[in-house]
Amino acid sequence: MQADLIITNALLVDGSGADPVHGHVAILGDRIAAVGNFDCPPDVPVLDAGGRVLAPGFIDSHTHDDGYLLAHPDMTPKVSQGVTSVVTGNCGISLAPLSCEAVPQPLDLLGPAELFRFATFAQWLDALRETPAATNVIPLVGHTTLRVAVMGEDVGRAATADERQAMRELLDAAMQAGAFGVSTGTFYPPAAAAPTDEIIDVCAALSGREAIYATHLRDEADHIVPAMEEALTIGRAVNARVVFSHHKLAGSKNHGRSRETLDMITAAAKSQPVCLDCHPYPATSTMLRLDRVRIASRTMITWSKGYPAATGRDYADVKAELGLDDEAMLARLAPAGAIYFLMDPQDVRRIFEHPLTMVGSDGLPFDPHPHPRQWGTFPQVLRRLVREEGVLTLAAAIHRMTGLAAQQYGLAERGLLREGYHADLVLLNPERVNDLATFEKPVQISEGIDRVWVNGRPVWDGRQASGETPGQVLRPRASA
Template sequence: MSQCDLLIRNARIVDGSGAPVRNGDVAVTRGRIVAIGDLSGWVPAEVVDADGKVLSPGFIDVHTHDDTNVIRQPQMWPKLSQGITTVIVGNCGISASPVTLKGDPPDPMNLLGTAEAFQYPSFGAYADAVNTASPSVNVAALIGHTALRQNQMDTLDRAANAKEIAAMRAQLAEALDYGALGLSTGLAYANAYAASTQEIMALAEPLADAGGIYTTHLRSEFAEILDAMDEAFQTGKHARVPVVISHLKCAGVENWGRTVDVLKALDAARKEQVVGCDCYPYTASSSTLDLKQVTDQIDILITWSEPHPAMGGKLLAEIAAEWRLPQLEAAKRLQPAGAVYHCMSEADVRNVLKHPATAVGSDGLPNDPMPHPRLWGAFPRVLGYYCREQQLFELPEAVHKMTGLSAERFGLAERGFIREGYWADLVLFDPETVRDLATFTDPQQAAEGIAAVWVNGVLSATDKQPTGRRAGRFLRRGRIGNTLPAAASAV
């Protein structure tokens, strides 16, 4: 008679591959899945009756800015509460390591915390700190281009020279040897915008031999988006590596409706190289307050302001009226600050979200005092609003976008699927009730319908409460394929 540590009975299994739902049991021993199917004869040390709820792989948040929070706030309740078992940090060109600050962290690295949060001059030091902190979720990491620039350059308003690029490449190569996933850029931000395409291509060159990936917050998500996408594709071709376009969107009222052309460009590129994207399920973005995005055509919510903290939670238009200033002048007075921009159309969000190359990422900002609700609600919103209510896709496809697709794209070995021998990162949820509760006015709310979450086989959350058992770990990169599959659509 077979024995196991944990047996989850009577589940509707959605395995992360996109395959149809099937009924069955899942057995776990020493943190790994050891059997799937009719396991009525097994003898478990612990049994959980799923009672017909859905059991899926734990969700993988491919786009986060949790770099320092996984260490400083290892309970990670905003993520664990929505069924996330793995976070990928280091996005948009900003990472906590390798970093040696010369003063305050430059924008947008300040999204990760104050100078005291940056304690990791090497990637190895960061990985060790993650394991020491033992967060409740697994952590895999990209290396940020802006972080490398500020390490090696005296000023960030120009392109790097050959010596500086060589120094950045050396730091990147060391991190890749230690298991970093690849390189990320945030070329829309002022402290990376001056970087030339040649600088990015040169930095991306070490990725191929390491089996890494290139992800990018495009140089523009506005009118010049197609040119920015072409730059990303050319970088991937030059370096012979997969490309991920971060939080793909058409931002700005004048840009609404252009996802038709944007996705055509994505599909054309996918015929020649490995390209994918991620997105979050909201029509508003959030970042630091960017003067280039200040307009009276959309609502802009100020989430924090260093010189004027009382303005957090107010619309920029309201602040400008109160101060009797144009919005641009009010924005200048508020800086440094953070903002939520209601800059996208619902139709465009749907087009991107349902595309087969799209994985789900929250892009949440955990250090904002009034964060965008995506920090707490992105994944349940996909399941509840877009899958169940709007029927944008079937449940297996929704889960695939949050698990198997993500694991394969980023080389997360033995994660993202319910398969024998894989790590038991699992989430049990009710597909009829799961939904996000976080709103723009009350964003820090845990979702409904998430019954239980296991990380590496350890019950980490149940009934909307953390168990206090933190079993996450640092994940080194597995090999990421850089050849185009026959179907030209598997990544």
């Protein structure tokens, strides 16, 4: 056997959902050379796993790392969790195609304005190939980004026929360059005025491509059902797989309705491709919005350009300090971001139990005081939902993080421990894995993620990133 490294004495959780088995994995170049029980050649380096879990590298199904990949290619927040691939361009916001100096909300959630320098999607992908990151990239195009690129500041209306054609051409070019599909964020002002028929017109470029339609719904609170129905309608019209992003039920009056929405997803899956992603926290994070403040049990400010002293503090405390009403508070802090505690933990658990649920962190990496999900999502699933609460078995949780995501996104030869597959691997201690990131102190490295390899090269040693950047811009299976 030829190999560069053999990891022996591991508990193999292969990403398929099958029961773990003990065995070895051999790596040669960027591929898995062998899996199972075999004799190790005497001249090949060996790493004894000591019975720890060896799994495929985790796929973060929902990120906003578009600009972070370029600014911080070590990708420490992700590789320290075992993540080896990230899906970018979610919630309708992608870094490209857009070159501008004045970046409107929510596009500014992706980072500083100087990152928005790519007039075409291909230019951004070329930059990622020229200066790769430690993780692989699964890119989506944002519909909001297309709107801003074509319509400028005049986004408070439906797009004209010519504007729809221009957006469709940008999307088609992005798909040719290697995008996996499109995302929408009609919850946000730049896209809220886009009617269903506009989205269908623009996304016609997806037809025939086995593409992804990922959506931050128009409403995740009282009107979530019609919002989900709209998404399913669009998916059927453009023949794309619908991904319900960060699926949640917002506000106390909607707690428990995950039974209803998950039944909708189960029924829809019988006639069209559909899946969802979720993170394990009862709080979400985005731009500061009063409609979210008013249905949240608690709001924490993550950043504020208008009043930087509010960063990391409770909205209610800052409001009392300044003596302002809600409207005046928004004006004083804006632009700003916030964390909103508005979900029921039981809904979160129920969503994770659904067989089509992938794991997505949805972190905002440039926030001065980020949501802890940016640093702790995957270890929290393994600690809390697997080890402590038993919501999922270890094999089921890792399946959602690996094989399921690879299948839903159409990744070729990734997401499973299989001979010939790419050597994206994570070695972890299932009894010790633990997220340390909290809402009060969110930037903290997790414990128990002992080694991570991307395309056969080490990117995390249990304490720090290696500095290697072997990540690739992935292509859909149909065009790989």
